[in-house]
Amino acid sequence: MSVDVHPTAIVAPGAELADGVSIGPFSIVGENVRIGARSRLLAHVVVEGHTRIGEDCVVRNFTNLGGPPHHNGYRGEPTELIIGDRNRIWEHVTMHIGTVDGAGRTVVGDDGMYMASSHVGHDCLVGDNVILAHSGTLGGHVRVGDFVMVSGLAAVHQHCRIGRYSFIGGLAAVTKDVIPYGMVWGNHAHLEGLNLVGLKRRNFSRETVSELRTAYRSLFADEGTFQERIDDAERAFGHSAPVMEIIDFIREDATRPLCLPEREE
Template sequence: MSGGIHPTAVVAKGAELAEGVTVGPFCVIGARVKIGPGTRLHSHVVVDGSTELGANNQVYPFAVLGGPPQHTAYKGEDTRLVVGDNNVIREHATMNLGTVNGGGVTRVGSNGFYMIESHVGHDCVVGDSVILTKQATLGGHCEIGDFVIVGGLAAVHQFTRVGRHAMIGGLAAVVKDVIPYGSVWGNHAHLEGLNLVGLKRRGFSRESINTLRAAYRLLFADEGTFQERLDDTIETYSDSPEVMEIIDFIRADANRPICLPEREV
């Protein structure tokens, strides 16, 4: 089936479906939903609330997009879920609307892969090319950078930030911010090093990777205070955009603790 609405689907009056949208058997679409061209809802998908899906998304059976936020303060306000283009959203995945106190919008980028039973909580801001593997969970208000991978059964605590290109290992419980390019694992999660496999796969040069490794060793060494090491890293590697991205991430919210190495680096 390519384009069109299956006769068993329920599409509420007021829903806006662009050209080429496919709505499979037993799907339910609410009145305030907007779906972009080429998006396919395979079957038994629920899209509700003020939800916008971009172009060419693939949504698999029993996914629920735009369900009410799982927050006791939510009283039915007209909050939103906005999802970009070219995402694959697999079976039983859930993405919730935002809350008034959290800004009112949950945002999910483009080119992502959201595996079975993964969850994006209310008011999250999720970047592009993100992968949530089986049963990976984002609590409310999380900020997830581009190219982040969250391993199976891992959970990211509410309000946590995860920088670009970071890797979260399976079963990790992430309660502190994760630096860009970092790799964390454990309960509670700690830095294991840099996401070297991901950096190589995405075409970072050997020079850039070596610079990141040297800066990482300096930043998380045992000598001196963390502020002193931060200043030394800035002075030594100020011409590296990747290193400065880590520095800017740490400085952006000084009130949030970051994941640190569990052992000497």
């Protein structure tokens, strides 16, 4: 299997292209770029910096991968962008390399869909099977778990954590952490409930969904302190891995504010 480079494309001498890679018209590949087997860059794609793209990815027109971070402290250090396998990256997407003040790398997992004009900022850690819809934006240092859906025109503030299987509604401005399995929307985003549609699509059992719903009501009830409600939920549902994932997520970083349900006045 050979490499197919269009005559109008520019591939720097140091770039590493695996078998079956296709580089389309007017695309540019930098000298520190590695592209995995059977991945395809369509027209006018720029891949620069220390960027690694996995296997079987498709990168569509006018996308820029591996550009310098939007960070005033960046001084040209050889930080990285690492993209996993089987990702679909659509038109005008941007994904930036990391910073030395952060993780030193931006990491995108496998099997994701990054729709037109979406953005992954510097030092982000993005899981597998993530969807960023049109113009969905991740600020720097954002952590996104597996199977997260970020809807169109939604923006996630820097340093936020987005738990697994959660759903970010369209136009949401997310400035606080989102629990696993949660669903948020609004400006600023508030917790609207559990991502029940996503749980159904991912074949979670009725028993698990029922436990999550009961634990959710307990955690975000009006009675008692939040710490008391966390302890009560752990005693009642310590056997449930998804419920404990939410509790562990909350306890992981007490300095981070959480998206909470809106309270009636």
